[in-house]
Every structure is written in structure tokens, then in C-alpha cells.
Amino acid sequence: MTPTPQHHALVRLDGKDYHFPVMVGTENEKAIDIRTLRQETGYITFDEGLGDTGSCTSSITFIDGEAGILRYRGYPIEQLAEKSSFVEATYLVIYGDLPTVEQRKRFSQMLTKHARLHEGMTKFLGEFPSASHPMAVLSSGVNSLSAYYPYLATNNHQRDLEHFDEAAAIAISKVRTIAAHSYRVSRGLPLNYPRPDFGYCENFLHLMFSEPYNEFVPTPEVAQALNLFLLLHADHEQNCSTSTVRMVASSGANLFTSIAAGVNALWGPLHGGANMSVIEMLKSIHAEGDDGTKFIAAARSGIGEQRLMGFGHRVYKHYDPRAKIIKASFYKALASLRIKDDPLLNIAMKLEEVALRDDYFLSRKLYPNVDFYSGLIMRAVGIPENMFTVMFAIGRMPGWVAQWHEVAANPKLKLYRPRQIYQGSPVRDYVPIEQRG
Numbered sequence: 001m002t003p004t005p006q007h008h009a010l011v012r013l014d015g016k017d018y019h020f021p022v023m024v025g026t027e028n029e030k031a032i033d034i035r036t037l038r039q040e041t042g043y044i045t046f047d048e049g050l051g052d053t054g055s056c057t058s059s060i061t062f063i064d065g066e067a068g069i070l071r072y073r074g075y076p077i078e079q080l081a082e083k084s085s086f087v088e089a090t091y092l093v094i095y096g097d098l099p100t101v102e103q104r105k106r107f108s109q110m111l112t113k114h115a116r117l118h119e120g121m122t123k124f125l126g127e128f129p130s131a132s133h134p135m136a137v138l139s140s141g142v143n144s145l146s147a148y149y150p151y152l153a154t155n156n157h158q159r160d161l162e163h164f165d166e167a168a169a170i171a172i173s174k175v176r177t178i179a180a181h182s183y184r185v186s187r188g189l190p191l192n193y194p195r196p197d198f199g200y201c202e203n204f205l206h207l208m209f210s211e212p213y214n215e216f217v218p219t220p221e222v223a224q225a226l227n228l229f230l231l232l233h234a235d236h237e238q239n240c241s242t243s244t245v246r247m248v249a250s251s252g253a254n255l256f257t258s259i260a261a262g263v264n265a266l267w268g269p270l271h272g273g274a275n276m277s278v279i280e281m282l283k284s285i286h287a288e289g290d291d292g293t294k295f296i297a298a299a300r301s302g303i304g305e306q307r308l309m310g311f312g313h314r315v316y317k318h319y320d321p322r323a324k325i326i327k328a329s330f331y332k333a334l335a336s337l338r339i340k341d342d343p344l345l346n347i348a349m350k351l352e353e354v355a356l357r358d359d360y361f362l363s364r365k366l367y368p369n370v371d372f373y374s375g376l377i378m379r380a381v382g383i384p385e386n387m388f389t390v391m392f393a394i395g396r397m398p399g400w401v402a403q404w405h406e407v408a409a410n411p412k413l414k415l416y417r418p419r420q421i422y423q424g425s426p427v428r429d430y431v432p433i434e435q436r437g
């Protein structure tokens, strides 16, 4: 994306005209390049929440929220969901192209090699109190990778990039083991070791649910549902956690520390916690004996400031394409799990049916987002609710790794350092403590 000299934005400030170049992206997205704005005019822009700000150029993911389009490295999410797998999509997101047979094999071998944790780390994770939230354990575990692998975490981007393949495989593979350990710790259960003969998702389920006296072997359908869930979360351009990863990386920080920051940003209910809120909403509707109709009426009229969780999106102003895919696969997963009648699913379907006919939701372009059905999928797979955000983190890991690489490999890298509009006290003189009222 380079500035096109023939396009300029004309800005008139204090009676003087300034011209700023216009940048055009691959998909014809347009941006005004204001990098010299303050230097030339003394002004800065104000965009709380950064909704109208392009903070970087990137070649990883494309989203058109109005048209409901999501692509990883140019490939439509629908095609990847149908034909690819989480591990293959991970390779694609990180390295930019679909792997050849040989590359795919080598990548899988790397993931298998790095699935096991350093014994010291297993002990360290086992010491967390059982009341710990799995996200607290996960972020600490991911951050501690920089302590266990200091040669991959030098905080010198050039040196860290020389070992990027190994660091990336460690991040992708070990996040799954750390995540499962975080769950076992929260239940006071003994920790399991990964199995080299299992695929990525089967291994995760084994790490979560196997007992010393009872090996857990998931059905292929359950592993497939998990595979799809992870693939659909692999990247989503400059959301809150990804921007956090890039911000931390811009200081020169290593991969592990940067992605641990992403885990922390994801923890909040406005970001990674929304899928849990959907289940809580469905449960409370069910407990009240409502089929969803009363709830919709309340959400529409603002009664009790209720929102229809899992509806609406900052970027998508149409059906979130991931929600469509996850909904379709959900029925298959339910059939394979022989779940015939899930009351929460019935309520979700009723809510969707009513909302998609309701002018309140249509006029505000509120459609189901990925979280509307993803919590139900996780529930069907047997993932406990306090692990939903952790699952999101495992899925988002390829995106964070790829975005860190984009920052670290950028020869023109600039430290992220936004400005502010100060609204505090004007200058005042220090008052000695005995003279303060």
C-alpha cells in the first residue's frame, strides 16, 4: 500500500490549505496518510476507540464488515472452513501461503515435538491455586515461555527472527498444553502429558479430559467441531488483543511476551468473554421459562439495559460470516453427539428468528456474530464455561504470531506511541503539606 500522488486529501486549518496523500489498499480501502499532520499543522486527530484509524498496513487478513467478508491471506473463510484444518490454516496465516505436503508434514512434526512443557513449567503451573481463573494461568504460562526459552526471546527482533520457526511452533503447540493444564489446575486434577500420535485437537481434548485410569478418546465429529471453532478464530485483523500484541511488539519485545499481552487483552468481557455471556443469557432466559420472545422485547425497548448478547459487531454490519459457518456445523456436531433437544439451542434459534424479522435489529444492522453459536458448540464439545475465552486464545494464537512477525520484520518499524488531548488541571504551584486544606 503506497501513497498515490494523484490522490490527496485537502485539509483547511486556520485558513491554510494542507494536502495529505491518500493510500489505497489491495481491496480499494482508502486512508488519508496523516503521518506529517502534527509536524506540518500542529494538530493531531482524535479518534477514541480508534474505530476510524488505520494503525498499520498488514497483509494477513481482510475483512469487509458491510459485505460480511473475511479472508485469511486472500482465501475466503468459507473455503478454508470447508476444505482446510486449523493446523493448515495456522501455517497459512503465519507463513502467507498454504503449505506443500512436505511443509505441512514438517510443521506438524514441529508442533508434536514442542507439545510437551519443560518439567519446571509443569511444576510452576501446578502450583497455582485451584481458584485461579484459567485465563490468569494461561497468560502467566505463555509469558513464562520467554524465561524457559531465553535464546528465542532476546528482545532483539533481528535475532528473535532467526529462530522464528521454532518460537512460532512453541507458541502454537504449547498454548494448547498450557491451556489444558490451566483447566486441570482449576479442578485440582493431575496434569496429563501430550500424545505424539494424536492430532492437534484430539491432543487438546486428551490433555483436558483423560484421567490416569481412563484415557479420553474424542469422536472424530467432536474433534472436527473443535477444529472448525479454532480455524474460525485464527485471525481477525486489528482487534483489541491483536493491536495489543502489535503495540507490545513495537517496543522490540519478544514473541512470547507480546502474545501473552494478547491473552490478557482477550480476557475482558467486551472481547473474548462474549461467548460466555451468550450462554449465561440463554440460561437465564431458560430459567425464567421464556422462549426468547420476552427477552427480545426487553432488548428492543432497552428495558433493564439488556442487550441481545451475540448480536451486533463493531465491524460487521451484516451477518458475521463465521456465525453462518458455525451455525451450520453445529447441527452436524449435535447429530454426532446424539444431542436431540438442547433447550438453550432452541432458545437461541427463536431469538435469531425473531430478531432477524424485527425492525429494531434490522435498522441497526444487528446480526448474529460468531459468539452467538460458538458458546453452544463449546458446550456441546464438553468445554467448561470458564474455558471459553481460553479456547478463543488457542484459536487466535496463529494471528498473534503472524502479526508479531509483521511488526518484527518491518525495517521501518516505529514504536506505537499515540498522543492525547490533555483535559486535566492547568499548571499550578506545589503546596507544602501543612498548607493543604
Ligand SMILES: CC(C)(COP(=O)(O)OP(=O)(O)OC[C@H]1O[C@@H](n2cnc3c(N)ncnc32)[C@H](O)[C@@H]1OP(=O)(O)O)[C@@H](O)C(=O)NCCC(=O)NCCS
Residues within 6 Å of the ligand: 270, 274, 299, 300, 306, 307, 308, 309, 310, 311, 312, 313, 314, 315, 364, 366, 369, 370, 371
Ligand atoms: C458488539 C457491540 C459492542 C458493537 O457495538 P457498536 O458497534 O459500538 O454499536 P453501538 O453500541 O453503538 O450500538 C448501536 C445501536 O444498536 C443497539 N445495539 C447494539 N448491539 C445490540 C444488541 N446486542 N442488542 C440490542 N441492541 C443493540 C444499541 O443500543 C444502539 O442503539 P441506539 O442507536 O438506539 O442507541 C454491540 O453490538 C454489543 O454490545 N453486542 C452484544 C455483545 C456481543 O455480542 N459482543 C461480541 C462481539 S463479537
